[in-house]
Amino acid sequence: MNKLDERKIIDIFQKKLVKDNHHEDVEIFRLGKKFGVIKTDTLVESTDVPPQMRPEQIARKSMVAPLSDFASKGVKPRHGIISISLPRGYPRSKLISLAKGFKDTSRQFGVKILGGDTNEAKEIVISVMLFGIASRITARSGAKQRDIIVTTGNFGRTSAGLGILLHKNRSPEKFRKLATNSVLLPKPRLEFGVLAAKYFSSSMDSSDGLSTTLTQMSAASKKRFIITQVPKDVELDEFSKDNHLNAVDLVFNGGEEYEIVATISPKNIEKIKKIAKAKKINLIQIGHVENGKGVLFQHGKKQTRVKDKGWTHFS
Amino acid sequence: MNKLDERKIIDIFQKKLVKDNHHEDVEIFRLGKKFGVIKTDTLVESTDVPPQMRPEQIARKSMVAPLSDFASKGVKPRHGIISISLPRGYPRSKLISLAKGFKDTSRQFGVKILGGDTNEAKEIVISVMLFGIASRITARSGAKQRDIIVTTGNFGRTSAGLGILLHKNRSPEKFRKLATNSVLLPKPRLEFGVLAAKYFSSSMDSSDGLSTTLTQMSAASKKRFIITQVPKDVELDEFSKDNHLNAVDLVFNGGEEYEIVATISPKNIEKIKKIAKAKKINLIQIGHVENGKGVLFQHGKKQTRVKDKGWTHFS
Numbered sequence: 128m129n130k131l132d133e134r135k136i137i138d139i140f141q142k143k144l145v146k147d148n149h150h151e152d153v154e155i156f157r158l159g160k161k162f163g164v165i166k167t168d169t170l171v172e173s174t175d176v177p178p179q180m181r182p183e184q185i186a187r188k189s190m191v192a193p194l195s196d197f198a199s200k201g202v203k204p205r206h207g208i209i210s211i212s213l214p215r216g217y218p219r220s221k222l223i224s225l226a227k228g229f230k231d232t233s234r235q236f237g238v239k240i241l242g243g244d245t246n247e248a249k250e251i252v253i254s255v256m257l258f259g260i261a262s263r264i265t266a267r268s269g270a271k272q273r274d275i276i277v278t279t280g281n282f283g284r285t286s287a288g289l290g291i292l293l294h295k296n297r298s299p300e301k302f303r304k305l306a307t308n309s310v311l312l313p314k315p316r317l318e319f320g321v322l323a324a325k326y327f328s329s330s331m332d333s334s335d336g337l338s339t340t341l342t343q344m345s346a347a348s349k350k351r352f353i354i355t356q357v358p359k360d361v362e363l364d365e366f367s368k369d370n371h372l373n374a375v376d377l378v379f380n381g382g383e384e385y386e387i388v389a390t391i392s393p394k395n396i397e398k399i400k401k402i403a404k405a406k407k408i409n410l411i412q413i414g415h416v417e418n419g420k421g422v423l424f425q426h427g428k429k430q431t432r433v434k435d436k437g438w439t440h441f442s
Numbered sequence: 443m444n445k446l447d448e449r450k451i452i453d454i455f456q457k458k459l460v461k462d463n464h465h466e467d468v469e470i471f472r473l474g475k476k477f478g479v480i481k482t483d484t485l486v487e488s489t490d491v492p493p494q495m496r497p498e499q500i501a502r503k504s505m506v507a508p509l510s511d512f513a514s515k516g517v518k519p520r521h522g523i524i525s526i527s528l529p530r531g532y533p534r535s536k537l538i539s540l541a542k543g544f545k546d547t548s549r550q551f552g553v554k555i556l557g558g559d560t561n562e563a564k565e566i567v568i569s570v571m572l573f574g575i576a577s578r579i580t581a582r583s584g585a586k587q588r589d590i591i592v593t594t595g596n597f598g599r600t601s602a603g604l605g606i607l608l609h610k611n612r613s614p615e616k617f618r619k620l621a622t623n624s625v626l627l628p629k630p631r632l633e634f635g636v637l638a639a640k641y642f643s644s645s646m647d648s649s650d651g652l653s654t655t656l657t658q659m660s661a662a663s664k665k666r667f668i669i670t671q672v673p674k675d676v677e678l679d680e681f682s683k684d685n686h687l688n689a690v691d692l693v694f695n696g697g698e699e700y701e702i703v704a705t706i707s708p709k710n711i712e713k714i715k716k717i718a719k720a721k722k723i724n725l726i727q728i729g730h731v732e733n734g735k736g737v738l739f740q741h742g743k744k745q746t747r748v749k750d751k752g753w754t755h756f757s
Contacts, residue, residue, distance in 0.1 A: 140558070171563040212484055244483055
């Protein structure tokens with residue numbers, strides 16, 4: 128038996144099934160003069176749900192993944208359908224709580240749930256499909272020399288949060304809630320993305336991990352990405368030290384952060400900062416774009432290669 | 443713990459989530475002067491896949507369920523996205539065969555697969571989402587007095603096929619392939635539905651079982667459905683007798699037949715027969731519509747009520 132990681136599986140399906148082999152965060156098709164935009168993401172209990180996660184939070188998380196993809200492309204999703212598979216005997220009280228999670232999350236982000244289907248399975252599996260219409264979509268490619276690379280928040284929290292929830296990692300008190308909330312109550316940057324994406328030269332959702340995201344963006348634009356600033360909370364260093372972890376590794380290779388990574392022409396940076404401020408987004412300038420290839424981390428005069436070690440299922 | 447059957451779960455979600463509480467085979471939303479039509483269906487290994495089913499067939503079956511919903515509404519699906527969850531270590535050869543199944547089925551029915559996502563889970567779970575655009579959609583309601591009730595084929599084969607595959611039920615040789623193929627290689631009536639639906643006064647996909655389908659159609663139209671003809675193969679009687687089963691029960695309460703059940707004004711019946719002939723559909727007139735309510739089976743002068751015992755998950 129050949130074991131396969133997720134990317135290889137995607138490659139096999141892509142080659143067999145999808146004709147235009149564009150890699151994007153969302154799927155796009157022509158709809159008159161506009162585009163139909165569709166995305167599905169699936170949450171699986173055994174790989175995506177820590178035991179502390181309540182049913183409302185499970186529902187929320189299942190919606191956040193595709194919401195974040197829409198956010199990164201600057202598209203507002205209008206409609207959703209949800210496929211829910213549950214184990215036999217799933218209690219009614221939890222089911223009501225799950226339904227409440229879908230209702231609250233869809234209301235919060237302005238998505239109308241049209242329907243879906245329910246099934247019996249060995250564990251909870253939820254696929255959320257979102258649909259929207261757009262006149263333009265910000266691509267993964269398009270970064271230009273001298274563009275500024277930004278993120279919509281700090282990284283490493285989710286890995287730390289999973290460490291706290293699953294392995295009882297010790298945490299500075301101030302950081303604990305920040306870290307566990309990034310797992311239990313993740314925030315897609317939808318409002319910001321919808322307003323700001325028209326000023327991005329390229330963008331991508333970061334949930335596969337920061338190193339993977341930067342690597343794919345750099346490759347799509349055929350440009351070199353120079354990282355000069357590690358987007359992390361100050362408490363992540365203490366957390367990492369206390370738990371014998373590497374903070375930089377948590378930041379670059381953690382995954383499941385629902386932040387937007389974007390490149391922005393210097394002439395647009397003030398506009399973006401304004402939108403970020405209005406939407407309470409902690410916009411972080413992490414580096415810049417140069418001619419060349421690859422993702423490099425610059426500390427002082429030294430440059431080291433950032434390897435693509437992003438988080439994938441099946442690995 | 444309250445155990446719930448699928449319909450109760452759907453009801454909970456419907457009440458909590460979906461505003462216009464219309465029950466249809468597909469989800470519909472306004473798209474300019476037309477309608478966007480979306481449907482998702484999920485296949486779960488432990489409940490939907492007999493051990494004899496090959497990966498290509500698993501892929502095919504996962505697409506057939508939503509294809510059949512589109513067929514019953516007379517809408518051609520244009521695009522699809524697929525979410526695939528697989529157990530860790532799923533072999534590459536099976537994966538390629540699965541991808542082939544998606545490719546062949548999507549090609550056969552003219553659906554362009556835009557993409558999807560892959561995940562790790564304890565068992566195979568596949569959600570297929572199809573999208574199309576329509577100017578009109580045939581509803582579940584709309585049946586008129588004296589309309590003719592038709593099906594696009596015989597029922598009971600799938601239950602018999604599952605009996606043969608799972609319980610080694612004996613079968614007349616001629617019937618064996620018909621029955622097992624209806625499980626392993628189900629046929630959605632897409633071409634027929636797309637051409638014929640404009641002549642239906644109402645229609646519905648029958649995969650929840652014939653008794654459920656007729657009950658829901660009768661309730662939606664507020665009309666009485668009189669069934670005078672049981673749509674079954676002659677061999678089903680022998681199969682049932684040999685295996686101590688009730689043929690009428692298999693027909694009405696089996697489920698997972700991907701046939702269209704429709705009501706047709708007598709003035710349109712010849713048009714429909716012509717389309718059925720061209721598309722090699724075995725159109726069966728099973729009864730007619732009267733004023734009143736409920737579904738009744740008429741044998742000679744006696745009428746008995748057809749109870750809604752259709753197949754549901756979680757029961």
